[in-house]
Amino acid sequence: MSNDIVSFMEKVRAKNPAEKEFHQAVEEVAESVMPYIRQNPRYQKARVLERMVEPERVILFRVPWVDDSGEVQVNRGFRIEMSSAIGPYKGGLRFHPSVNLGILKFLAFEQVFKNSLTTLPMGGGKGGSDFDPKGKSDNEVMRFCQSFMSELFRHIGPNTDVPAGDIGVGAREIGFLFGQYKKLRNEFTGVLTGKGLNWGGSLIRPEATGYGATYMAQEMLQLKGEAMEGKVCAVSGSGNVAQYTVEKVTKLGGKCVTLSDSSGSIYDPGGIDAEKLAFVFELKNVKRGRIKEYADKFKCEYREGKRPWDIKCDCAFPSATQNEISAEDAKTLVKNGCTLISEGANMPTEPAGIEVFLENKILYAPGKAANAGGVAVSGLEMAQNGMHLNWSREEVDQRLQGIMKSIHETCVEYGKDGDSVNYVNGANIGGFVKVADAMLDQGIV
Numbered sequence: 001m002s003n004d005i006v007s008f009m010e011k012v013r014a015k016n017p018a019e020k021e022f023h024q025a026v027e028e029v030a031e032s033v034m035p036y037i038r039q040n041p042r043y044q045k046a047r048v049l050e051r052m053v054e055p056e057r058v059i060l061f062r063v064p065w066v067d068d069s070g071e072v073q074v075n076r077g078f079r080i081e082m083s084s085a086i087g088p089y090k091g092g093l094r095f096h097p098s099v100n101l102g103i104l105k106f107l108a109f110e111q112v113f114k115n116s117l118t119t120l121p122m123g124g125g126k127g128g129s130d131f132d133p134k135g136k137s138d139n140e141v142m143r144f145c146q147s148f149m150s151e152l153f154r155h156i157g158p159n160t161d162v163p164a165g166d167i168g169v170g171a172r173e174i175g176f177l178f179g180q181y182k183k184l185r186n187e188f189t190g191v192l193t194g195k196g197l198n199w200g201g202s203l204i205r206p207e208a209t210g211y212g213a214t215y216m217a218q219e220m221l222q223l224k225g226e227a228m229e230g231k232v233c234a235v236s237g238s239g240n241v242a243q244y245t246v247e248k249v250t251k252l253g254g255k256c257v258t259l260s261d262s263s264g265s266i267y268d269p270g271g272i273d274a275e276k277l278a279f280v281f282e283l284k285n286v287k288r289g290r291i292k293e294y295a296d297k298f299k300c301e302y303r304e305g306k307r308p309w310d311i312k313c314d315c316a317f318p319s320a321t322q323n324e325i326s327a328e329d330a331k332t333l334v335k336n337g338c339t340l341i342s343e344g345a346n347m348p349t350e351p352a353g354i355e356v357f358l359e360n361k362i363l364y365a366p367g368k369a370a371n372a373g374g375v376a377v378s379g380l381e382m383a384q385n386g387m388h389l390n391w392s393r394e395e396v397d398q399r400l401q402g403i404m405k406s407i408h409e410t411c412v413e414y415g416k417d418g419d420s421v422n423y424v425n426g427a428n429i430g431g432f433v434k435v436a437d438a439m440l441d442q443g444i445v
């Protein structure tokens, strides 16, 4: 690592102690972008990267609520408004007990680059709470969401900050949040994305992240003269992103053989076909059960406490959470013949794992490029809300495919490395340039 990156990172660590995921996300970007900044001193002079690692605003608030047994519970709420250089803050809300400031700052930082790559006018933000929806009744989730929005509503708006879902925040939670916002503001606006279809949502939004990660994989394969047809794929997670990744990969002729949750993974060598996937949708989105029940139902292997990465596959789609692929996992994937990774999750690969993929010239698309389809369709939802009309499924899907194609092209443009493509550099530099140029145009603010 060169001296300027070392001293830059020392300052970031000193200023943001105990935020290890944030340090990790910033360091990955700095390694790609600092050499580019050296060649383009106007960014250096305006201290663009130093400004980008400082959130424009951090909001931290108390979220008190009453559980079903009448006990008062207290959670912490956050919204990180990271950058509004190219549009209103935009990024999801995560409800998970692991949520803390460092995790949300890493996600908000990544979001700035990702949103820039989509070609749409969206700044970057992220928020959430350490609330755990698992095991809570619908009424408890509703009371929590109402309390959360009772503070958040004063900081967001359709032209200011537009949150969406993330881990633990799906259609149910967005509904409760939107209901409370509407009541407090007395206005019906596109202040959240991921809304229900009959009250302002966009077709293809639920599918967008998983479909997008698959389209990205398809683009990478096409550049190599290959296709998804016949590829054996390992998918982690079993939530929104994992479900629609399996759906699209299967549609394109690939075979997904794994899924997981925080308790373990399943291995189904026969492939997760449409009928089995319908079971997963019901299990995870309605019954809110554990993935083990898939193995019980379809008589396949359940691997308690294990991730899917030792299963032999051609392509891997990490779609659960951050740092779920270690260097060891990466080595195992490569050893077993995996040649493509498309990250549905945010930062699922540890830095040493990324090194393994890059050294082995694997087709490796980092989350900020591969999973940008979700926020892209959120941007399309905002556009439809602004026009007060709805596009058809085909129209949204076509736009999503166009956006993923354009993200791939940007990665190739900025990441070309001899006869291969370094998608990490491509995504980081490609995402950086648009935001940095907007910051130069807008002065020191």
Ligand code: NDP
Pocket: 165, 166, 167, 168, 169, 170, 209, 237, 238, 239, 240, 241, 242, 260, 261, 262, 263, 319, 320, 321, 322, 344, 345, 346, 371, 372, 374, 375
């Ligand atoms: P969901 O809540 O729908 O699903 C998350 C899945 O990951 C669940 O199967 C969950 O298992 C598993 N998981 C969560 N935390 C952990 C953990 N610490 N260890 C192991 N497994 C875990 O979330 P999404 O599918 O929406 O999000 C998945 C990833 O994709 C996240 O990284 C998110 O930031 C990213 N992403 C999502 C987008 C979207 O549009 N939804 C957009 C872009 C990125 P369990 O049920 O046991 O908790």
